[in-house]
Amino acid sequence: MVNEAGGASDGRAVFDHRDAGTSEALWASALHDAALPALDVEDVTHLVVLAAHPDDETLGAAGLVAHLSRRGVKVTVVVATDGDASHPGSPTHTPADLVRVRRAELLRALGTVAPGAAVHLLALPDGGLRENAHRLRDALGAVLDSARDSARDGAVGGVGGVGGVLLAAPWSGDRHRDHRAAGEVAREVAASRGVGLVEYPVWMWHWAAPDDAAVPWDRLAHLDLGGPERAAKAAALGEHASQTAPLSSAPGDEAMLGPEMLRHFDRPVEVFVVAQTQTQTRAQAPDRATLPQSFFDDFYTGRSDPWGFETRWYEERKRAVTLASLPRPRFGSGLEVGCSTGVLTAELAERCDTLVAVDIAAAPLEAARARVGDRATFLQLATPHEWPPGSFDLVVLSEVGYYYGPADLAALIDRVVASLTPDGVVVACHWRHPVAEYPASGDTVHAALESRTDLARLARHVEEDFLLDVLVRPPAVSVATRAGLA
CATH class of the missing domain: 3.40.50.10320 (LmbE-like)
Structure with a gap:
């Protein structure tokens, strides 16, 4: 078993x-x-x-x-x-x-x-x-x-x-x-x-x-x-x-x-x-607190692929759906919050001129650096209180938002919007089923993103297991319209 x-x-x-x-x-x-x-x-x-x-x-x-x-x-x-x-x-x-x-x-x-x-x-x-x-x-x-x-x-x-x-x-x-x-x-x-x-x-x-x-x-x-x-x-x-x-x-x-x-x-x-x-x-x-760095340090100890990113078809397919949702073939400057061991990072790097990937724990960052090399810049940061400098036309929040307590989740979204270029894109993808120790659910994260008046939904993909949203600064203009096809 x-x-x-x-x-x-x-x-x-x-x-x-x-x-x-x-x-x-x-x-x-x-x-x-x-x-x-x-x-x-x-x-x-x-x-x-x-x-x-x-x-x-x-x-x-x-x-x-x-x-x-x-x-x-x-x-x-x-x-x-x-x-x-x-x-x-x-x-x-x-x-x-x-x-x-x-x-x-x-x-x-x-x-x-x-x-x-x-x-x-x-x-x-x-x-x-x-x-x-x-x-x-x-x-x-x-x-x-x-x-x-x-x-x-x-x-x-x-x-x-x-x-x-x-x-x-x-x-x-x-x-x-x-x-x-x-x-x-x-x-x-x-x-x-x-x-x-x-x-x-x-x-x-x-x-x-x-x-x-x-x-x-x-x-x-x-x-x-x-x-x-x-x-x-x-x-x-x-x-x-x-x-x-x-x-x-x-x-x-x-x-x-x-x-x-x-x-x-x-x-x-x-x-x-x-x-x-x-x-x-x-x-x-009472509000549940953001999960501390020690949670992730403990979780990664002795585990090279604890989430099954490299072995599970579910993960491979979800990455494909995430990448297919990107509304442009290429971005100038990307940011991935919570990059873990860098499996998605490696594919995002192929679509970005520059890519910054951050995580709170050292162990997954070491694995990500070994996987991706100099195609991305890796930073160990306790977001949202620590944040990389610069602005980004792509911000990816994949399986990370539910680790934050309510106040930090709001602060995270504030940080994302503040660092987003006028033509920037936010891609959020999260597991929907409840996890006892997480402060929030995936649906809660996406509801918080949707409540922002300075973000508009460009696309949404809904499954029983995960929810994916693509958000831009309003108004949201479809890919076909931007290309003059509609």
């Missing part, structure tokens, strides 16, 4: 389940020192658990399920896929075999933590929740509507929402493609119905370290597990033998969950990411 979140430029690194991962001893110490607030579930009357694959619900939330089930709370479990792609190279188990095995494991596991729980098996493609988000959205919405309608009237409190219904779902920042898609759908569906939401990390304990900027410490809460709850969770996890032990001794049948990974789920607590309350609007929420 080599996993990634979203499969593209969403700022997520690939992780490999075969790696040793972060030790549980390190996490245990950090969790103790953090003194996380307790998760308040006293007023929950119906718990709905969403799992991307059979065993996610056990790993991340079996203690919560057992705790509430012992209190008489109704439990419904929605399992999006059958997990039939867990062993793609198995010589002994076909995907159909794995469906039968993993469904049986799931039902036995749930029987240990919540006898009588309702189970919905959606059988969506394993590894394909992003492409089937609409089907997951409809199915989960129907379950929540039923739970909300049948829950005790007027029970609102703790993290429970309308009718005391609480949804527990995979954390969308878990760096697993299906977990990310499931978490995003859960957020959307819960918000639209006023249902409380908590998210459970699974793979974060493996790929992250306690000091990783991606860990949402400010939104974590813990649930203490008593002896019976820990025992029930351990028994449930033991039922998932297809994941915790080898299917056979043959290559391709190795266990998916290693010993250190399993230790993360033998804690006396479960940890959840608590969603922003339904009554708190984004405008009321």
